[in-house]
Amino acid sequence: MTTGLRQADKSLFQKLDLFTFFAIVIGYRQHLRVVGNSMEGTLSEGDLIIYKKINQKNIDLAIGDIVVAFHPKIKNKLIIKRVYRIFQNTFDLRGDNFRSSTDSREWGLINLNIIVGKVERIITK
């Protein structure tokens, strides 16, 4: 078991470059708009995030990463949380704004197969 605390990653807030923009246009990267405040402190409502899809054969997730995942109980709903702990191939996902977040504290550990991608860039609104 590996444990750790929230890790702020300044590189996520880098300016948008041509490569990333092109990657979005051709579908190599995806972008989503944030709704809600459970990641307040890092992400605010209306911010855009750019994420890279997880390669199930080559997992590169670490504690502190922000990930996009399917909601474990609501079909086709995407959620965004931070990796708080890793237990082999299951993940303890938490919102940075822990007082207003529904996360692994209620759902339990999240299986790798419902984690969609890892956030690479944050574009503030």
Place this chain on the structure above:
Amino acid sequence: MLSETLTSILKKLPAKSVHAHCDGPCGVYDPASARIAAEAVLSMTKKLIALAPAGNDQASISAYNNTFSRFVAIKEEESQKTKKELLILWTDYFKPEHLSAYPDLHDTFWKAAKLCSACKVNIDQTKAEELLAAVQKIHSMFWSTKGRNDNWVTAS
């Protein structure tokens, strides 16, 4: 310059939503609904205690019985409503992290829920006042967790 232009274009592109919120209507919790119900319990309890038949004739007794039944029904309904509102706060809003700031959180809610039951089955002004005081304590805990210090204002 290029970055700003690209960002501006990206912001105008349609984007799916990713949810960073709770399953319920996030943040839409307020102990005010419990407070209103608890106030109603106290009010109905006082009215029941003060209620007396206008006379000894059949019409007065019937009117008294009718009003008494209605007051009891409302008191029981509001007691149940208070309990429901408190349980929502207890089980949905408050999280394990809040226990460190309020070690007596569970005890407070448990006793408040018990008072709801006591007010439902009895006509006891002391219990009704204790219930309102318990709701006030929960009000203070709740707003404190949000970093606020909202005043306790009653409707009656």
